[in-house]
Amino acid sequence: MEFFLQLVVSGIVVGSIYALVALGFVLIYKATGVINFAQGEFLMVGAYICLGMVTTLHIPFWIAFFLTMAVTVVLGLIIEKVALRPMIGEPIISIIMLTIGLSSVLKGAVQVFWGPNNRVYPQIFSQVPLHIGPVVVSQVYLWSVGFAFLFLLLFTLFFRFSPSGIAMRAVADDQQAALSMGISVKKVFAMAWCIAFLVAGVGGVFLGNINGVNISLGFFGLKVFPAVILGGLDSIPGAILGGLIIGVLEALTGGYIDPIIGGGTAEVAPFVVLVIILMIKPYGFFGTEEIEKV
C-alpha cells in the first residue's frame, strides 16, 4: 500500500508537469489551430536557460527563475513571428512538419551551447524529505506541484476573467467574428505562443530540478499527446486532468509492470492508452466533437 501511494505521489508530481506542458499545447491548438510538436523542446530550452543562469552566471535561483520566464516569452514571440506567421492558411501537414523542424532546431541549438551530457542543478531545495502519513515526499516535489497548480490556476483565471484571456477564447471560437469585434488575431496568436513557451519553460525548470537536465527532456513533449487526447484536444481542464492521469498511469506501470516484463513499459503505456482512446472516444473527456456538414 505504501509503495502504491508512493507511486501515486510521484505520478502526480510528473503529471502536474505534464499538465503544465499540455496547457501550453492546448492553448496553441485552441487559439491558432496548430499542433505543436516542439512543446517538449520548449520545456527543455526553459530548463537549460535557467540552468545556464544559475551555474554559469551565478544568478540566485529565484531571480533566474523569473528571468527564464521573461526569456521564454521573448523566444515564443520570435518563433511565432519568424516561423509560424508565414504559415497561416497552409495545410495541416506543413504546419506539423514546421513544428517538427522547429523542435530539431531547438534540440540542436541546445546541444551546440551545452553539449550532450547530463547536467544537474545545484542544491536549491532542502534535501530533508517530508512525511505525509506513510508517504515520504521530497521538498522539490512539493514545490513543483505547488507551482504547477499555481500556474494552472492563474491561467484558468486569466482565461475566465481578463480581457486578453477572453479575447483569446474569442479567437479560438471564431476568428472571423473575433476580427470583426476589433480583436487583433495576430496579437492573440503571438500571446498563445508566448504563454505556451512560458508554461513549458516553468515545467522544464522544475523537472530539471528533479531529474537533472539533458537532451531527452525533449521527449517529454511527446508524452503530452496521450494527455491532451485523453482530456480532449481543445479543453484546458481536460489537459490538466489528462496530464495527471497519464503521470499516475506511467508511475504505476513503471512500478508494477516494469519489474515483471523488463523496462520501457512506462514509456509505451501512455501510447497504448492513446490508441484505445482514439478507438473508442476520439474526442476525449471534454473535447469538442467535430461535426461535419456537407
Place this chain on the structure above:
Amino acid sequence: MSAHICGDYKTTYKEDMVLFQTTFSKFWIIAFIIALYAIPLLLGNYTLYVGNLICIAIIGAMGISILTGFTGQISLGHGAFIGIGAYASGYLTMKLGFPFIVALPCAGLITALFGMIFGIPSLRLKGLYLAIATLAAQFIIEYLMVHMEFITNGVLGMMIDPPSIFGFSFDTDLKYFYLTASVAVLATLYAKNIVRTRPGRAFIAIRDRYISAEVMGVNLFKYKLMAFGISSFLAGVAGCLWAHYVTIITPEHFTIGVSIEYLAMIIIGGLGHVIGAIFGAIFMVLLPEVLRFLSEVLSGQFPMIVNIFAALKQVVFGAIIIGFLVYEPDGLAHRWQMIKAYWKLWPFSY
C-alpha cells in the same frame, strides 16, 4: 507526336494520361536509366554507398508519398514500418532459411498487413488525430522491436547476410547498387502508374474532398486501407533492402527520427509529385554527407566543430525544413517544373 512548340496539345483524356508525354521525354528517361546502370561501373565505393542509400530512400519515400502526398493521410510511423520490413526479412532469411527473392516480397506483405492494421483508425480519424495515432503506432512498434527478443534479438541487434539470388551474391556496393536501383526504378514506375489508375484518382479525391469523394462512390474505407497497404509494402521493401545492405539491424535504426526524415523528404520534394519523392530522397541522403564534408573542411580552422557536428546537423536539418515550408512550400518538384517551363520556351520566354 505532339510537338513542343508552345505547350502541350491534346485532344483526348487518354492522351493526357500517357506515361511518357512525348518521344522526347521517353528518350531522356530511357537514356537516364541506361546511364543509371552504366555510370556506377566508374564510381568509387563511397559514392556507390551513398547511391545505395539514395535508392533505398527513394523506395521508402515513394511509399509515404502515396499515403501522405496523394491520399492526404499523415503518417508519423513510417520509420517503424521500415523496421518491420527489415526484421521480417531478417527473420525469414536467417531463422527460417527463406531465399532472398521470396523474403523480399514477403517482408513487403507483412509490413503491408501491419500498415493496414494501423490504418484502420484512419476511417474515423483525420489530420491531427491521425498524425497522433500513427505516432502511437511508431512507439508501440519500437517497444515491440526491443522486447520481442525471440524474433528481433532485442537491443543486441540481428545479424543478416548479404542477399543472393540464384547463387549470385550481392556482396559488394556495386552489385548491391544494381539491386537497389532496379527496385527503385520499379517502385517509381509503380507509383507513377498507380496515380493515373482508378485507385490513384480515388486517393487524390480522398485527399482533396473526401466527402465529395464518398458521394461520388469512392469507398473511403477500402481506398484508405489500400493506400496504407501500398505505402507500408514499399516501406517494407525498403526496410528489407536496407537490412541486407547494412547487415546488422537494431531497434535504434527505426526511431521516430526516421519517420520524420521520410516525411521531410516528401515535403522538401513536393507533396503529391512522384518526382518530388525522388528529389526529396536524394536531398535528405546527401544533406548529412555534405555537412560531414563541410565540417571536415572547416575543422582545420575551427577544431571544435567536430564535437558539435551532430548538434549542428540537427539545427541545419530543422532550419532547412522550416526554410522550405516558408519559402518553397511546393518543394523541389515545383522548382523543377519552373526550370523545365523556362527551357521549353527558351530563348523566347516572354
